[in-house]
Amino acid sequence: MHYKVSISNPTEHFIQLTFTIDSIHQDYIHIQLPAWRPGRYELQNYAKNIRCFEITDDKKNQIAFKKITKDCWEVETKNINKIFISYEYYANQYDAGASYIDESQLYINPINCMMYVVGREDENYDIELAIPDEYKIACQLQVTEKTIHAKNFDELADSPFIASASLQHSSIKIQHTTIHFWFQGNHQLDIERLKNDTKLYTQKQIELFGDLPCSDYHFLYHILDKPFRHGVEHADSTVIAMGKSIEQNEEDFYNDLLAISSHELFHLWNIKRIRPVDMFPYDFTKENYSTLGYVYEGITTYYGDLILLRSGVWSWEKYCKSFSSDLKRHVENPGRFNYSVAESSFDTWLDGYVPGVIGRKTSIYMEGMLAAFIADIMIIKYSDKKYSLDNVMRDLYAHFYKHGKGYTESDYKSLLEKYSGIPFDNYFKEIIWGKGNFEKYLKDVVDCLGCEIDFTEPLLNRNNNYTITQNELFKCWARI
Template sequence: MRYKLIISNQEPHFVRIETIIQTRGEHFLKLQLPSWRPGRYELANYAKNIRSFCAINNSGTELVWKKLSKDSWEISCQGLSEFTICYEYYANQFDAGASYIDSEIVYINPVNCFMYVDGRINEPCELSLEIPDSYKIACQLKSDNKLIKAINFDQFADSPFMASSKLLHHSFEESNCLIHFWFYGIETLNFRQLEEDTRNYTRIQAKIFGEIPCPEFHFLYPLLPYKFRHGVEHSDSTVIAMGPANEFGSPDFYDDFLAISCHELFHLWNVKRIRPAEMFPYDFTRENYSELGYIYEGVTTYYGDVLLKRSGVWNWEQYSSSISSDFTKHYNNNGRFNYSLANSSFDTWLDGYVPGVKGRKVSIYTEGMIIALIADIMILKSTSFKKRLDDVMLALYESTFKLGRGYRHKDYQHLLEEISGTSFKSYFNDLVFGKGKYDQYLKEVLELIGCELEFFKTNEGLFEVNFRKMQSQSVEQEHFFKTWLGEN
């Protein structure tokens, strides 16, 4: 597929897209626009942003077309060796997964706005950008001469880019990977502390998996003028949109910025490579239901925070404050008595990204994090501190992605049991497929590490939960606590 992206200044936020398609003698070809994007497991229906769709032959004559579904088009192309699809895309949503264009920046998530020919998703893709010469381009793919090339549509769809003359760039090598920061929305930045913190949490992740699986990794950081927080993972990059930009220097903002960055980097393995079999490969045309969100988001949420503590970027106060807010969410959601994590994961496609009906469901992020913590402590205990969840994730990476396949629930359970040497049957029955059983597990693992939950009632009748160290930890508890946090 050959694409062209043209900025038209006629109307704000509209971009013109052309797709040149070679036929193979077909009478009809079906063009498909993705209906969702990996990282957000719900339908997005990007086709609603398309205006003035048309198909033309090389002399400019319009071809007959009709819609086959909300996001697919059938073009009548009998007798043609090549034709072009043209449309305008409304790019006016600045978050980590959408597209946005104004006079300063072209920010595109190709999964939103480019189509592929049905049955030809594995063909190479090439995008030529008609943008000002002064623009720098931040993207995980090479972009020589304003040309972005991908080996197939999957890689292309997974490669967002920012193009602007106002990008700040900084790069350094860590664990055999060239790491790039690309900032938009801030004029100057002292990269010293950020580089050091990023090195520390990157190094510990590389150590868990034995490697960083890409030679270069790009952090794309659009900073917005208003309060905002959103990150999306990609195979060799991440987009993290945060705001307000003028608070970048404040400790709370910076802590949160590090937490989301460490989380998204962990996705480089967990979901971009260690991926549920139901999404290996992704099917862009429909829901890719999976019960495994407690792994791809839950385990990632656990590591996103705990690795900042284990790598020394955060102190205990920073980590306990972050995890306390997760427990606060947990105890204020009666969904834990009503719906399992596995079903809540399946239902992200239904109402996973809105509060939804009160108490209907749990969160793959929050409850997924809690049961990952439980698993980590259970493994440390049963192996006398020789193994932990790190070893399970490494084994999952090696036994699935490295062998070219996705994983299933039974792969994860098998590895948990093999590595810990104990049964995880009741863990899965109670915490993944059951409901309302978190407390009994939490009581046990928190006792082991010498921690406890302190509850306060707010004026609105909600819980506020404080995850804290016990006043007096026993010698065994202190040893466990320190081992868990990598201090021994």
């Protein structure tokens, strides 16, 4: 499969694409564009950004086609071996999961604008970029001069890239992996400090899972000149779009960048490899419903911050500040009395990324994080500090991902029970599928840690002056 990408109209934010398909032997073929992207579990209907769609053969004759769904085209290919599909894609959404073009850069998430032939998803792709010679390319895939190579559509769909003359690059080595840092946009960041902190938290994540399964990993940072915060995970990379607000100082902005980076790196294991059976493999044409968002986003949110504390990159005070802000969002959301976190996960496809109707739903991020925290402390407590949620995650990685399969709610529950030695029926009934029942559990686990929690003015450990307690369970949890 071959794509040619041209940028003759950057000021109006249109990208020109030509998809060449050869070795056709059927009377009809179906061409599919994804309807959503992993990381955001709602339909996005990318086909609405396409115009000037036409199909020709190698003598430039028009080929007949018709749409059979909103993003699938049926093409008449009787006695035709090779076709060229050309179209323009409107790339004017500058965030971590979309595509954007202007005079200074070409930034593409291929899942937005590139297609596959139904039944031929496993064939390899070459993406040829008609870009200026001075442009550098940042991407997790192999790049030869101006061509990007993917071994199949899944890999292409998971591999965003930035091409620009002003891309800044730096790297570090951790064990056998090279970690790349790419920056697009002006920033005031202390790169040496970022490299050092990244090394510290990455090492702690590798310790948790046992290995880092990629030879190269890329942080693609877009630094915007407006307040912004968005990150999207991929198998061997992440795109993070950040912009500082006026009220934020450089130190707070830096810590926020670390928090989102640690979260996205954790996804490398938790969702890009350890994945619910409902999304194994992904179906890009329609909703992939799952009630397990509290695992793939909740546990990731929980560990993103906890790993920064464990690695010493964050102080206890910084950790508490972030925890308290998540707790505040839980306490101030009346939706927790109406809908469980599992039901809210299923419904991300409906209203997961908008405020929605007041009092209707919870968040797989916030309630999921609190559910993970409770599960972690329960395991540490009931196993007498022998195990923690770390063991559950390592087990999911070793016994599900590495055996080529997804996990179910009952698999996850069995692992919580295996490492804690107690039944988790009430936990699933009250916290995962229940409504508004977090407080009493939270109070219990925070007591175990020797900390304090205040729900009226949501704060963790507010009366302890942020000193680390000497409680043994606390030390086991924070690895201090």
